Every structure is written in C-alpha cells, then in structure tokens.
Amino acid sequence: SSGINAEYGGDGRRVTLQQLEFNGVTHSIRYRCCKKELTVLTPLQQHFMDVMPEKPIIDTSNLILSPMPGSLSVISVSEGDEVLEGTEVAVVVAMKMNNSLKAPKSGKIKKIYAKVGDVVDGDQKIMEFH
Secondary structure, X not given: XXXXXXXXXXXXXXXXXXXXXXXXXXXXXXXXXXXXXXXXXXXXXXXXXXXXXXXXXXXXXXXXXXOOOEEEEEEOOOXXXXXXXXXXXXXXXXXXXXXXXEOOOOEEEEEEOOOOOOEEOOOOXXXXXX
C-alpha cells in the first residue's frame, strides 16, 4: 500500500489517502476508517460508459443454468418432484468432464426446459423451481 496526496472536495484542501489495491481499473483506497472503491476513467472511457446500455439484472435464483457449453447427459428429476438443497438434478458433460448440477435450495421442480442428449450453451436454462 502507498500514500496518495489528493485534493478533497474541490476546495483546495489536501488529504493523504492510503491505496490498498489497484486492479488496473479500480483503486481500493482508505481514508481514516473508511474504505472505498474508486474508478478513474479517461474522458473517452467515460463517454462510452455514458452511452453503453446497462445490462438488466435477471433473477436466476429459481433456475438451474448450464455452467458452460456441453451435452446434457443426465436429468435425475421430473417436473413436480420435491428436491432438497444440494441434490444432484442434472449432469452436463463439457470437455470430457462431468459437471454435477445441484439444487441451490429445497423446492419443487416447476419446469424442465431441456432433455438428455441436448447440447446446451453456457447459462442456458435447464430447469426451474417453484
């Protein structure tokens, strides 16, 4: 970590901030007891941020999504089945590896969108919970 001497508030006062981390885009800084994330952009980068549409946040908490492109080799449940959190509900084979998909919570299987043998994309809906 290093000290950064910076103007604070635009009134000419100067304070020393502690830089905790920099990942190439965002600075993690501390002033007194407060830790904040600070992103510094060029005018061109800021222009692009201003005109770029925001990606909508989609609630996927009731969905089982494929973790990567692959082939759906197993579906261990049927629509209407009750499952417990952590129960294996499907398997996607990708790059010769089995990826076990487990129920993120206990609930009832509402809908299954894919079938065994289907080639699935990453983040593709496989099934939905009630």
